[in-house]
Amino acid sequence: MGGGPSEDDAAHLAGAAENSLQPSPRGHVVIFLPALNEERAIGHVLDRIPRAQLEAAGYTVSIWVVDGNSTDRTLEVGRKNGASVFIQAGRGKGNGMRQAFDHLLRARDRADGGSREPEFFLMLDADGSYPPEAISTFLDALASGNDVVLGSRFRGRMAEGAMTPLNAIGNRVLSALAHLLFGVSVTDVCTGMWGFKADTLRKIPLEAHGFDLEADLFGSACLSQARITELPIDYDARIGPPKLIPLRTGMQIALRLFVRRLNGPAQPMPRGRLDSTQTTKTPA
Numbered sequence: 001m002g003g004g005p006s007e008d009d010a011a012h013l014a015g016a017a018e019n020s021l022q023p024s025p026r027g028h029v030v031i032f033l034p035a036l037n038e039e040r041a042i043g044h045v046l047d048r049i050p051r052a053q054l055e056a057a058g059y060t061v062s063i064w065v066v067d068g069n070s071t072d073r074t075l076e077v078g079r080k081n082g083a084s085v086f087i088q089a090g091r092g093k094g095n096g097m098r099q100a101f102d103h104l105l106r107a108r109d110r111a112d113g114g115s116r117e118p119e120f121f122l123m124l125d126a127d128g129s130y131p132p133e134a135i136s137t138f139l140d141a142l143a144s145g146n147d148v149v150l151g152s153r154f155r156g157r158m159a160e161g162a163m164t165p166l167n168a169i170g171n172r173v174l175s176a177l178a179h180l181l182f183g184v185s186v187t188d189v190c191t192g193m194w195g196f197k198a199d200t201l202r203k204i205p206l207e208a209h210g211f212d213l214e215a216d217l218f219g220s221a222c223l224s225q226a227r228i229t230e231l232p233i234d235y236d237a238r239i240g241p242p243k244l245i246p247l248r249t250g251m252q253i254a255l256r257l258f259v260r261r262l263n264g265p266a267q268p269m270p271r272g273r274l275d276s277t278q279t280t281k282t283p284a
């Protein structure tokens with residue numbers, strides 16, 4: 001990689017921006033699937049996204065696989081199933097998602113020509129554990145005035161074996177810590193399913209590099225007085241091996257919560273810088 005997006009990429013991007021100029025009565029929905037070596041799961045996740053239903057309801061939908069430089073067939077399966085692909089620079093879920101958010105926010109700014117149609121960003125893990133069918137409910141919660149919606153696995157049905165006892169305890173402790181530090185009630189701060197108004201993401205600073213992304217999203221949203229709500233979601237066992245190392249990741253998440261709290265409401269990060277090593281492709 002390197003050297004910036006090719007002319008081919010630029011043409012794809014221009015095409016994507018033109019598509020999103022089509023008027024959409026209820027707004028634009030951008031769905032992000034962070035993925036590192038998820039060739040076995042990502043096709044199923046993409047299949048389950050209720051794209052036709054969302055389009056019939058009046059949304060314009062685009063779906064992006066945010067790839068952490070997978071070495072398996074993740075990208076190929078993603079493209080085959082109709083997703084666009086964003087290949088992050090470097091490693092880490094936090095780095096990848098921050099780059100992808102910045103990139104898409106910038107693309108949306110170029111596309112809407114100041115019309116400011118509603119824009120909703122959804123993020124869910126690409127490992128088959130979160131329910132894509134719940135996207136419509138998340139959009140309803142955003143459309144009815146919430147800025148940030150997170151899916152709580154502890155308030156929904158959890159499949160047997162989907163979460164190890166150690167992870168369950170860790171998630172509970174980290175959620176209690178988040179509640180204590182930010183004063184906003186939360187039962188599952190580490191959840192991998194989120195919805196945002198794009199304008200909220202434009203305003204909140206994010207600094208996370210890895211699996212501390214969710215802690216950063218939550219803390220930063222709280223400090224910017226965003227209206228946050230939780231919805232119950234079902235949680236299944238993931239397809240394929242996990243990427244997360246429990247205890248180390250737990251410490252990293254706790255540290256992110258403290259750092260975010262101590263740093264306070266920082267200035268929003270300048271959005272829209274495209275790192276020269278990122279590449280993007282929409283499906284052919």
Ligand SMILES: Nc1nc2c(ncn2[C@@H]2O[C@H](COP(=O)(O)OP(=O)(O)O)[C@@H](O)[C@H]2O)c(=O)[nH]1
Nearest residue numbers: 034035036066068092093096125126242243244
């Ligand atoms: N873009 C990107 N995604 C990643 C990276 N590491 C993990 N992921 C994805 O992030 C999601 C959460 O990872 P997972 O191993 O399932 O962690 P867990 O669900 O918290 O146990 C999955 O969809 C992974 O494929 C990375 O470095 N970059």
Ligand SMILES: [Mg+2]
Nearest residue numbers: 125127129238
């Ligand atoms: Mg997972």
